[in-house]
Amino acid sequence: MADIFSEWLRTNRVDDAFLRRNLTDHALPIFLTGAGASGRSMPPETSAEAAWEMAAQALTAGIPELSRLIRFVQTRVPRSFEVQQGRDGRAFTYDRGDRGDRGGRGRKTLPFVSCPYRGTASDILTVAHEFSHALQIVSSGRSTMPPLSREVCAFVGEQLLLGWVRQARPALSPYLETAWLTDNSRYLGTDLQSLKTALESGSDTYDYAWNYPIARLLAQSIGQEWTRKKIAALFRSGEKAPSLLKDYHDRPRILQQRYVLPGMHDADGTVAGLYRQIGGLLLLDLQDMDAGAVDRSIGDRYARLLQSMQDRSVFLALDRQQVPLGYVLWQRDGEGKTVHLEHRIACRQRLPDLLASLESHCPQVAMELRHAKPTDSSWGIRQ
Numbered sequence: 001m002a003d004i005f006s007e008w009l010r011t012n013r014v015d016d017a018f019l020r021r022n023l024t025d026h027a028l029p030i031f032l033t034g035a036g037a038s039g040r041s042m043p044p045e046t047s048a049e050a051a052w053e054m055a056a057q058a059l060t061a062g063i064p065e066l067s068r069l070i071r072f073v074q075t076r077v078p079r080s081f082e083v084q085q086g087r088d089g090r091a092f093t094y095d096r097g098d099r100g101d102r103g104g105r106g107r108k109t110l111p112f113v114s115c116p117y118r119g120t121a122s123d124i125l126t127v128a129h130e131f132s133h134a135l136q137i138v139s140s141g142r143s144t145m146p147p148l149s150r151e152v153c154a155f156v157g158e159q160l161l162l163g164w165v166r167q168a169r170p171a172l173s174p175y176l177e178t179a180w181l182t183d184n185s186r187y188l189g190t191d192l193q194s195l196k197t198a199l200e201s202g203s204d205t206y207d208y209a210w211n212y213p214i215a216r217l218l219a220q221s222i223g224q225e226w227t228r229k230k231i232a233a234l235f236r237s238g239e240k241a242p243s244l245l246k247d248y249h250d251r252p253r254i255l256q257q258r259y260v261l262p263g264m265h266d267a268d269g270t271v272a273g274l275y276r277q278i279g280g281l282l283l284l285d286l287q288d289m290d291a292g293a294v295d296r297s298i299g300d301r302y303a304r305l306l307q308s309m310q311d312r313s314v315f316l317a318l319d320r321q322q323v324p325l326g327y328v329l330w331q332r333d334g335e336g337k338t339v340h341l342e343h344r345i346a347c348r349q350r351l352p353d354l355l356a357s358l359e360s361h362c363p364q365v366a367m368e369l370r371h372a373k374p375t376d377s378s379w380g381i382r383q
């Protein structure tokens, strides 16, 4: 019993504890990305070939190290966007392996992409997903990547498309963001349920859906944290991909933040509207203390933060995608000496990013923070 599931764990070099820690023992992070976007599903008209080209542009911008291979995939990989009646219509990319000539030492056959395309926002994302599969297969040469890592690459491709569209096609962006969020309800809903069942009681039948939930979380973190070079290395890594992901096994959780926040920069105001609404709701909770929605100490905390905003002694750091990363709060005495310094960060691994951002805006505070002795996330330096 449980043979197929154990085999899947071994193939992908993950274990029960890693999956439980990230998927079942704690609440999943709440994705606010896309939550402020338009709910209508039909985006401005985009043909399948235009979506294919957009995927190529987004990947080239995100992983320029692979630009030659991206161009190769874009022009050479055979693909079908046909919607066939009566078929279940799931997209796939088929790795056709070696040509089998010259004793298997011949050139690798190109992968084949099938992506039924009706022009929905979800279809546009799927095109980027399948393009990324094809790119990963071509980049990895003869080395075959295990399925979970393969899905990480495909989801990273979706992330890169979302990021690129935000800048280059802002009118399309809210549709894709919403579709991405809706897709989550499958990857982190029904697919996760199937994985949980297998975790509980094993399984003697394979469900490809097991690969999605953890890959979705990994891709989110990689999109935030990894350099382009490291992402290129993942696409090229073939069977070695799990070893590039092994750092995540040492972390308490892949995504430690409670909320995955959208970038604050947006052209049409949907994300700004989301932040405004959240701020408005929070302020009402703080205003109506009698309702008991928040603790008095939280009220005091926000009173302090608002005071610091007015005094300009709090710094909100944004990452390269304009996503709030953390903040630093300080207090100076009458002689300008810093008597209190503290920071909050969504994800501890990203402290260097917070410091770098602080450095370029408030170098003095950054220096003090670097030299202060950390005690958890807050420390006084009164001596």
Ligand SMILES: [Zn+2]
Residues within 6 Å of the ligand: 129, 133, 150, 151, 154
């Ligand atoms: Zn896939």
